Amino acid sequence: MKGLRNYLDKIKPNFEKGGKLEKFHSFFDAIETLLFVPNKVATTGSHIRDAIDMKRTMIVVVIAMLPALLFGMWNVGSFHFQSLGLAGEKTILETFWYGFLKVIPIIIVSYVTGLTIEIIFGQIRNHDVPEGFFVTGMLIPLVLPVDIPLWMVVVATAFAVIIGVEVFGGSGMNILNPALTARAFLFFAYPSDMSGDKVWISGLRDGQGIVDGFSGETIMGYAASGKLEQMPYSVSDMFFGFIPGSIGETSTLAILIGAVILIFTGVGSWKIITSVFAGGALMGLILNLFAVNDYMSVPFYQHLLIGGFAFGAVFMATDPVSASQTEKGKWIYGFLIGIMAILIRVLNPAYPEGVMLAILLLNVFAPLIDHYVIESNIKRRLKRLKATQA
């Protein structure tokens, strides 16, 4: 590695102020810090620092998403071959390989678009390229339907990074979760590519034949149209993920593995994750009690297994920047996300899925929740002061 280091040291002056390639400073810096943890030492304050940094934090989140991603790739292939009536004839590897080839381009497009914009902004604003996009760049593909046109991925990612993050001052200053901003943008701008019974299965939109009895409808689609009894999926299908849906959202099991990684390493907030599930379960129960239609009577625990609920709870709601920042606030924030997600999902006829909107809504309200939590701390202090003065 010495040779590489020497090479970097040799070309570094070109990228610094006054150098020939000054315009590419951010790019060089991003590559250099990716290869080597900088040699900067603590100059003030604590002389020793924790080994963790933003890169490490973000890479842990990406690792936590891998089970969902790998399962998602397999699931894409699996449903594709089912729709062609070839389900029994393909090996696991062939199935996975088909999905892999479908999903990888989306991931590449998302990363290239996002990182290019981040590097440009880093250069203009003269700051390091933040690592937040490590995660966002992976989240975006995982919450999209597999047949999404790649140009839409470009537009949505650019929208999320520029309007969702950079206009607020960059990573860490944003109000909304960037990956959900991208998804919401597509959902409202190109609804026909983001919903319906065709988009979730690779190939259906190109008119590749459906064998008899196969439908690309999601469980939410069945429930919303009141055809639950025709639905071919069991509860274990829902849990393991043998259901149609966005690339990474289908397998609750794979997502829970990710949740365990996040919680064990201390990177994700267990308070948010558990409270989202608790809120969703409670709302599901309430709806069950007053059920007057198919969707309201979906058993509450099934709500937690279908659609983007688990994925949203584990990977979206826990984004520290857009979530509540106080620990008490996190309980409230997560709980309300759970409630709102199921409420929107079941009672709003326009949107068969409510998780995305619930999280975005609570992103907006998170500062308000924090405000009241902190206000109570302030009141406690003032009360103590009054007590001593009395």
Next chain:
Amino acid sequence: MSEVIKIKKGLDINLKGKAEKVYIKADPSKTYAVKPTDFTGVTPKLAVEAGATVKAGTPLFYNKYKPEIKFTSPVSGKVLEVNRGERRMILEIIVESDGKFESEDFKVSSPAEMNRESIVKTLLDSGLWPAIKQRPYSVIANPADTPKAIFISAFDSAPLGVDYDFILQDSAKEFQAGIDVLSKLTEGKIHVGVNGKYPVSPVIQNTKNIQINLFKGPHPAGNVGVQIHHIDPVNKGEVVWVVEPQKVVTIGRLFLTGKYNASKIVALGGSEVKKPRYYKVYEGTNISCLTDNNVNEGDLRFISGNALNGTRISQDGFLGFYDSLLTVIPEGNKYEFMGWIAPGFKKYSFSRTFFSWLMPNREYIIDSNLHGGRRALMITGKFEQVFPMDIYPMQLIKAIIIEDIDLMENLGIYEVAEEDFALCEFIDTSKTDIQSIVRKGLDIMIKEMS
């Protein structure tokens, strides 16, 4: 005796090189220094010039805006030089010892017979007044104030922290005398915080006129600010004073003998020290008498104080006025290939993102590397896990950054000092210099309230 106060939040960082409980009587140093930079908020005005002959207790400089607060030489000898930094700021006043350790005479009688006024005057004249600091703001106490209580933390929970039970074991008489002096300065109690994990040492146990409070838990349980917060928190307009235990002994000695005897016991620790042990030295000693032939080769960082909130000094620097520990760790000015994705079996982290969590009891060598680039304050919920006060650390830090004075006050700035945030700074993913921010906040409040 009160019941044990359990501190749940915090973090014990297990650094390699804890000092063995053995006294070494090193050859006393030739040179000693008093460093105005040790005393936050003091604008020094010299009282002597280079070449002047001084005794222990002879003023070297005083605070320009509070001239009654003097800073005196710890030893007898000759003023060697005055080192200045940028804009002629006085960095250190170096005294060459004549080896006799003679002191000025201070008129004293038993503390019980002295009134508050004469006690204060003696402390000011001897240069021991700066040993008393105050909360809020963590600066030298104002002699005009009467604090509602005085706090002494008699255990050090910081990384490689000294063992005060060991340091104080032969100073029972002086410690009692020091307490007697301090008790004249407050109408409230004198609180002594001790580690509830171990039996209370005989010295503390037998001292009269103190309230012993037991604390159990990880660092920062030994921080006096945490102890104040749990015993008698500082409200707006209130003042408490804090004194370091060895300074209580020095004060006691002054009032028993009428001499300023600046001897103290310090620990030498850290992964780069060959034999980490305790040393008997004098205040402001040059550290080379401790470190010569006793540290490893290589690029090293010498820290007066602990690794979390001590002061960086040079290899031939001088020990700080408030410090009882000298820490020596490796400098971390080197690159690390792909460090952010390596398994990291040897890397210490509060999180479990490195595989070092497999070995929770090992002793770590941690260098001075930041381990990453500066970022925005993104990660939440972590500071709260190492900040055992009913205060929102992240929100207070942000209030300071935007200089919102009302908000700082509401969020509890009067109760905190830089050192209370040291662990937050240590674990911070975004590598923000949090202690500097807190100091800035305290300085803003001093300006605003004066």
